[in-house]
Amino acid sequence: MTQPDPVRDYLRQRGASYSVIANGLRGLVENWDRVVAEVEAGYDRPLDDYLNDVDGRQLLANALELAPDEMRSAYAARIADADKRIRDVTRPSARCLWGQIVADEEGWKPERNWWYFVLPKAPGPKLAAEIVGL
Numbered sequence: 001m002t003q004p005d006p007v008r009d010y011l012r013q014r015g016a017s018y019s020v021i022a023n024g025l026r027g028l029v030e031n032w033d034r035v036v037a038e039v040e041a042g043y044d045r046p047l048d049d050y051l052n053d054v055d056g057r058q059l060l061a062n063a064l065e066l067a068p069d070e071m072r073s074a075y076a077a078r079i080a081d082a083d084k085r086i087r088d089v090t091r092p093s094a095r096c097l098w099g100q101i102v103a104d105e106e107g108w109k110p111e112r113n114w115w116y117f118v119l120p121k122a123p124g125p126k127l128a129a130e131i132v133g134l
Helices: 006-013 017-041 047-066 069-088 098-108 125-130
Strands: 088-090 118-120
Touching: 006 017, 006 047, 017 047, 017 069, 047 069, 047 125, 069 088
Parallel strands: none
Antiparallel strands: 088 118
């Protein structure tokens, strides 16, 4: 019999795809690593894609709150490294990327949910065209 996995249960409740649920916390961490690498390389997808990718970081944060200590510990260094790397290649935005209304509704703050308040310093042309003024 398998042990309950609060992260997979959370992902299931959120309506995540089967593959996201199946990969659990490991998959969320791997996805964040992928996003960080794309930003380091000059993220060149539209703003909607970037918003989806930073939503993945929020999903990871929420999952970490539910994960048992041993799961959090297993990924803590990797997440901290990815967060440091992306902070090195991003800049503060003028406001929450989803807008102030959403930030207020969700309770997002730049100190806690910083991924919603930063943009790549060197975005590719597609993203650069959409983030003028942010």
